[in-house]
Amino acid sequence: MKPAILTLNAGSSSLKFRVFGRHDLELLARGVVSRIGAAAELEVSLQDGTKINNALPDSADHRAALGALMDFIDLHDGDWEIQAVAHRIVHGGTDYTRSTLLTPAVVKDLEALVPFAPLHQPHNLEAIAAAQTLLGAVPGIACFDTAFHASRGPMFTHFALPQALFDRGIRRYGFHGLSYQWLSHVLATEHPDIQGGRVIAAHLGNGASLCAMRNGQSIDTTMGMTAVDGVPMGTRSGAVDPGAILLMKRTFGMPLEEIEDLIYNRAGLLGLSGTSNDVATLIADPGPQAQFALDYFAMKCAQAAAGLAVSLGGIDAVVFTGGIGENAEPVRRRILDYMKPLGDVQTLIIPANEERMMAMETIRLLDVEP
CATH class of the missing domain: 3.30.420.40 (ATPase, nucleotide binding domain)
Structure with missing residues (x-):
């Protein structure tokens, strides 16, 4: 057997x-x-x-x-x-x-x-x-998915809220950690010169986030306490002014369940385009709303990369992964165009393989070398 x-x-x-x-x-x-x-x-x-x-x-x-x-x-x-x-x-x-x-x-x-x-x-x-x-x-x-980000310092784990709330778990955790851990492994194995530098990894799919990495470690990331924060995604809103959530509840009378469904399932590319969260469909659609959704997504990813560059003290390379990051060349091009003020950086595409990372972690725990 x-x-x-x-x-x-x-x-x-x-x-x-x-x-x-x-x-x-x-x-x-x-x-x-x-x-x-x-x-x-x-x-x-x-x-x-x-x-x-x-x-x-x-x-x-x-x-x-x-x-x-x-x-x-x-x-x-x-x-x-x-x-x-x-x-x-x-x-x-x-x-x-x-x-x-x-x-x-x-x-x-x-x-x-x-x-x-x-x-x-x-x-x-x-x-x-x-x-x-x-x-x-x-x-x-x-x-x-949170473990890879556990090494970040307090500057990158706090919200500007009282310490008592941080102690109760209101903090920035970060997600897509298995994907970033796999990228770190691949960079260490195949691109050690890049792995030791200042890397911004972009896991872009129906769920999307970016991560600032140095020496294969997470320094900062765009997602916060939940997997709905950060850049816009397929159906998730990404960051939204907390006051807008309060307004929906207090003034518009929207139940919490409806707001939750909105920001998780009816926002992002789907909400912006009004038609689809599928990037291939949006790329093929010449209509202004579809193209606006893609431009907005690309700009927000580039703005996030700029913020992460501050966390890293610069950028040496950008690594794309995930369904959009690997396959949607027009979206990658738009993101990199918006990032031009940050200077020239090396760009890599590394296929996601969280499952293989999970298997490797399992082998480690079972004390068997792959």
Whole structure:
């Protein structure tokens, strides 16, 4: 039996997964269960290029989705043996600054962080519960999107609020840490001259943020206490004047649930364009609103990069990653055009691979070298 590691990334209506060889990190399978809670479907690509699609019952939840995935592995794995499950966890708070073995106490701590990531953390917890039910004694590993940013100094973790609120968790955490950790690893391995310098990494996708890195460490980042802060995203607003939120509630009478839905699901590129959060669709649309949305996104990313340059004391290189960062050349060009006042910098594109980073973290915890 080939020892293997399963990585899980649970969203509100999807469960993305990959299967890696434990000793060689060979990618054995990848896929997703999409449209959980509606017309759910399991899509898998195997190592040999085989693609498989299986429909799930309309009522399938995260447990049913993981069950379908495990049934698939049992039928099609050849000689795999899942020896650990790595879970992407959006929020680790201040206590979890590295990936860690899941225990009942850890799960309880993660449940307490749900208010800080209400649209992400519950689904991460559902996947943990489902894996524990279906896989029994197979160890689970929590890999945190906040952990990479734990080394930042107080200048980059505080809001301008009283210390008592900071002590209660009202602070800047930062996210997309697994993506930035992977970039740090790739830079150290393939571009050590760049890794030791002043790097601005831009993880641009439906979720988007930028990170200032020096010597592979996070110095500053655009997201704050929650994953809705910072630059605008596909459907998330990014930074909004807190007074606007108060006005929506106090004067417009909007319920908190409606405001939350607005800033997470109906803002960003979708809200600005009025048509779509898909960048390829917006690039192909010559209409003024679509182009305004892309220009606004690019300008805000460039402005964020300028702010991060202050945190770093300059810029030596910009690294793009994520679906937009890797594939949307017109958007990259607009961002770099807006960044011209900052001077010439080296530009790299590095494909995101958070799942491989999770597998590497799992191997480290299991004390086995890849």
